[in-house]
Amino acid sequence: MLRTFVYLMLGWVLIAVVGGLADVLSLTIMLPATTAVVVTHAAFSVGISMPLGLGLAIGLGYIEDLHQGAPIGTLALAHALGFIVLRWASGRIAITGWVTRAAAGLVAAALFDALTLTILLVLSEPLEVPRDALWAAIGVLHWHALATLLVAPPLWSGVDRLLTALRLDDRPPQQAYWTGK
Amino acid sequence: MALSLRSIRNGALIAVLLGIPVLLLRSTAADPHGMSAFDRAVRRIGAPLEAAVSYSAGMLGAFFERWVLQAQLQDTNERIAGENRELRQRMRELVHLQEENQQLRRALQMREKVPDDMIPAERVGVDQSPFFRVVNIRIDRGSEYARTGMAVLSPDGVVGRIDKSFDDYSDVMLITDPRSKIAVELARTKAQGILEGRTEDSCTLEVPKDFDVQVGELVQTSGVDELFPKGHPVGQVTEVEPLVGDKQRLHVVPAVRFDRIDVVWVVLANAPRPDPHGERARKAVQARGLQPIQ
Numbered sequence: 001m002l003r004t005f006v007y008l009m010l011g012w013v014l015i016a017v018v019g020g021l022a023d024v025l026s027l028t029i030m031l032p033a034t035t036a037v038v039v040t041h042a043a044f045s046v047g048i049s050m051p052l053g054l055g056l057a058i059g060l061g062y063i064e065d066l067h068q069g070a071p072i073g074t075l076a077l078a079h080a081l082g083f084i085v086l087r088w089a090s091g092r093i094a095i096t097g098w099v100t101r102a103a104a105g106l107v108a109a110a111l112f113d114a115l116t117l118t119i120l121l122v123l124s125e126p127l128e129v130p131r132d133a134l135w136a137a138i139g140v141l142h143w144h145a146l147a148t149l150l151v152a153p154p155l156w157s158g159v160d161r162l163l164t165a166l167r168l169d170d171r172p173p174q175q176a177y178w179t180g181k
Numbered sequence: 182m183a184l185s186l187r188s189i190r191n192g193a194l195i196a197v198l199l200g201i202p203v204l205l206l207r208s209t210a211a212d213p214h215g216m217s218a219f220d221r222a223v224r225r226i227g228a229p230l231e232a233a234v235s236y237s238a239g240m241l242g243a244f245f246e247r248w249v250l251q252a253q254l255q256d257t258n259e260r261i262a263g264e265n266r267e268l269r270q271r272m273r274e275l276v277h278l279q280e281e282n283q284q285l286r287r288a289l290q291m292r293e294k295v296p297d298d299m300i301p302a303e304r305v306g307v308d309q310s311p312f313f314r315v316v317n318i319r320i321d322r323g324s325e326y327a328r329t330g331m332a333v334l335s336p337d338g339v340v341g342r343i344d345k346s347f348d349d350y351s352d353v354m355l356i357t358d359p360r361s362k363i364a365v366e367l368a369r370t371k372a373q374g375i376l377e378g379r380t381e382d383s384c385t386l387e388v389p390k391d392f393d394v395q396v397g398e399l400v401q402t403s404g405v406d407e408l409f410p411k412g413h414p415v416g417q418v419t420e421v422e423p424l425v426g427d428k429q430r431l432h433v434v435p436a437v438r439f440d441r442i443d444v445v446w447v448v449l450a451n452a453p454r455p456d457p458h459g460e461r462a463r464k465a466v467q468a469r470g471l472q473p474i475q
Contacts, residue, residue: 016231020238051194058201066224071213073205080202119206126210
């Protein structure tokens with residue numbers, strides 16, 4: 001439970017940091033999906049149960065909704081569905097090393113974007129979202145995924161260090177990041 | 182197939198949790214532009230955090246921008262300093278060229294004024310006293326051109342005479358040298374006398390007392406000695422000292438700053454006397470039977 005709370009607060013802070021830095025650096029496209037990385041980290045963590053992880057994904061998605069000005073519930077549902085997919089994948093593949101972390105960030109960002117776009121396209125009429133704008137947004141989504149790819153490895157390591165510092169790391173000592181294995 | 186109570190509970194929780202965003206979407210679809218009280222509460226709770234993070238990010242960004250700006254300013258400063266050094270060097274060269282140009286112009290003007298046959302010479306060395314006064318200068322004209330006793334002039338005035346002449350250079354005895362004696366006259370009263378060198382920066386001249394000599398009066402060459410062209414400036418009277426008898430001694434400061442001389446003129450030969458018959462039309466000489474072959 002505490003671990004989930006740490007994920008939630010960390011994701012919230014990251015959302016605010018990315019927004020603040022984007023405002024300072026005048027960035028509009030190359031913004032990384034930090035919540036995608038946090039949710040992926042949680043999905044591949046054995047210390048979080050499925051309901052807690054799902055609640056975490058919905059919470060982070062909801063906060064993203066509020067920050068991005070999206071119709072409330074869009075990103076929450078996309079994050080929830082994405083978490084389920086990632087959780088399913090965590091039973092089949094493992095994420096070790098910088099390359100796989102970067103790839104996981106890329107895939108997670110693309111997955112969340114695809115789910116969000118699908119939800120918005122399906123509900124565009126009741127949500128009063130113009131479809132032309134949605135089709136135009138597809139052209140810049142790869143920048144979003146690329147930025148997440150670049151951010152994912154250091155962010156993943158940062159989350160590991162934070163959880164270790166808070167004594168919330170669920171990995172056995174021989175797999176801890178500082179052993180180099 | 183056995184389902185544990187835990188699995189059933191998790192499944193129910195997942196279903197309930199998935200229903201939350203669906204309900205949120207349904208609520209949003211009902212009123213796309215409205216915000217619920219829960220939304221406003223979450224925004225209110227998160228506002229201080231976001232404000233703090235945005236402020237910190239802003240401070241970080243400002244520091245970064247300032248750092249980058251300072252780096253850019255430093256680069257610009259170094260570049261401008263380099264340009265400034267080059268421009269200052271160029272300006273010094275231009276000032277030097279300007280001074281040289283002025284000297285050459287004045288030398289040229291003097292050359293046009295003085296009818297005698299002269300040759301330019303460049304100063305190549307000086308002899309100085311222990312008090313850094315110039316007592317002797319050396320020019321780059323040797324015995325091929327210069328002879329002992331030839332007058333040496335500058336655009337400002339009389340410099341002296343050739344003292345010794347060597348193969349490639351000559352020594353000039355300045356008018357302040359105690360051995361120097363040149364014929365001069367006062368420009369205003371035309372009182373004539375012999376200017377003698379006295380100290381390192383002054384000369385003396387004795388003229389009759391019946392000439393009313395004023396301090397500051399110009400002393401120029403009289404041409405009597407047939408060495409110096411007539412009317413060339415020599416110096417100014419700085420003091421009038423009455424002597425016993427009918428003479429008065431004038432202290433004269435040279436018109437030439439000997440430590441600033443670069444180019445001088447050596448008078449090779451005096452100008453010929455004016456032809457008394459030059460103004461008249463010459464009578465044709467009779468051919469005496471000889472004439473050009475036709």
